Amino acid sequence: MLLKRKRWLRLFAALMALSLIAASCGDDEDVATDPPEEQPDGEDPPAEEDPPAEEDPPDAGEVTIGVLVPLTGELGEFGAIVADAIEFGVGEINAAGGTQCGTIRTVVADTGGDAETGIREATNMIESEGAVAILGPTSGVMVALVDLAKREEVVIMSPYAGTITLNELGGDFVYRTVSSDLGDGAASGLWLSSRGYESVAFLIQNEESTISPAEVARGAVEGSGIDITDFVVYNPGQPSYQAELTTVLANDPDAIFLAGGQESGVTVIKEAVAGGFDGEWLFTADLAVPEIFGAVGAELINDVAFVEFADADPSLPEFISFEERYDAAGDPFAPNSFDMVTLVALALEASGQCDGSGVNSVIRGVAHSDGTLVSTFAEGKAALAAGDSINYEGASGPLVFDESGTVSGAYTIQQAQDGEWVNVEFYPASTFDG
């Protein structure tokens, strides 16, 4: 008994020791006050005792931004792309001397795509790390965070949350550098209508982010006189989708519009081809990753599969410049992610406040105004220092937030060719005006 008790005490002591180490590590990070490489205009930071005043820059040190992305789960590959692009953006911002609030420090957390985890992680970022903005949540997590963002007055921004729910909830503290899913639906519909198909089947994963664009695409396809043989909404997570595919394949459509996640999508594609389908595919953004070729088998989709996603205009000088600086600029949502963190940094620089409400109050003006055109943080910082207002033109295109905090978007269609995605069509934002 005594021996057991001693063993238990040892375990308890070890845990306590680990906790103390954790606490000490965290404390070090909490009080880190490395000064930025340079102060704006060479001014000295105000003394710590000074109350914050609008005309004085806040205490220079670090300003924390939360990066809340799915690093695991079905959207893990997108989360990594977004987090990497943000990290690259932060590197550029800090290399330019950081904001007037100090250099940018990021705190990265994995949501796994889960809303409750997102709320808990975001709360930690705000309460424990003092984050002024949280960047990168997916649709479901963004919706879950709307209330928290407004309550805590912290800006949340996503480069890929197209959910139409945000068309109503977004706008104040809630922004996205990507267009609504309805735009994806319009682009998909336009592509399907232009291919000369006589019949198309729709296979839609039962998610709001896939159903909404599919409904819009269906309207466009029906409007162009194409026969919709099936509109099947399936639940993900099944070992097989034969039941859904049996009816779809029986009608022998010319093409299948598959709006599904990576897990279900891979199985659907394999089973459809095994079931004799030899028509063309149009996938949605979830499948716009190179890993899909390994998962499905490139030979099954080469030349017959297309994918649609919101994308930057590759002809824009801002994108070309971004591409020259960042190797992974072509990854889905990388330009949108870079723009997101640059916008927040410029808003911090412009607002005179080092908190979420400061960012929220000026971010629309920074993104779109009659001021000096800038495309990097360094340019924006210099213009602001000169007393100019700025208009940030992003790598993903012009960023004009509408009432719901959403930008209008451009879309790319890529084709599977020799085991990789290749651009075949680009729809600029002007395609869908009116």
Added chain:
Amino acid sequence: MNWLQIFVTVVTLGSIFGVVTLSLNLQYARGGMINFGIVAYFAVGAYAYAIFTQPAPQGLDQYKFGFGWPWPVALVAAATAALLFAAITGWPTLRLRGEYLALTTFAFAEVFHSFLLNERRIGNGTVGLANVKRPISDWGPIEEKYVFAGAAALLMIATLLVFRRLLRSPYGRALDAIRDDEVAALAAGKSVQRMRRQVFLISAIPIGAAGGLYAMFTTLAQPSLFTAEVTFIIWIALVLGGERSVYGAVAGTFGLIFFEEVVRTWPFETVRSAQIAASVEHIVTGLLFIAVLRYQPFDRIAERMKATR
């Protein structure tokens, strides 16, 4: 690391899930019923609270019912809805025993989850109900998070006291008798069916209230929040804490939430470190579970608390 924030989150979520674990403890450890669908009753409470407080549908909303009632009424409605759901599901399922009951309750929960996913007129389908009403707007100098933690802790303590009182009464001893030997209890004149149904219904009430509180806390009622994973977490908490004591159920839940929270609160400043942490979190969690099951610390704490009384 902000230990105060960890403490508040652990108290809030630990108490909410602690209520569910206590109810499961009553059903399983005392009533002898294996409920693998406990998340469904939790979800019913959350959805009922959301529907009763939600404003009428507008714009892109697909749900048909939103009553906009005050939160206290909605909280009572959440507990009542869970009770009704337990009455409906308990009637066919409680005729079964052991693994058959486990499978049937699991199936019921899956059917209900599928219903929430596919029936948009009730809970807005996969989108769920967002921005669920929080009752708190101004509590003066007290921050909202402390009020929430206090409310959740109160609900858990009330549940614990009621269940403890119930189990120490002659009714509780009759339950123990049924669990230990049904035939002997029957011979002594106890109605096994009726008592099992009563326990099932009584335990559903706090689960529903906890579901309502959970919807308030997260401001969400989405199908993705109420998957079978929640059931398994509650079962793990019960096993970790030891099934024979109400204190063990609470200790197990708090321990589980504390561990999750400590891991998640660790600030990772680079993408790579966050990726590595995400990868190893499950491995570490699994190893910790093995260690806890081997040494059963929560069970011992609970036993010690029991012994000192």
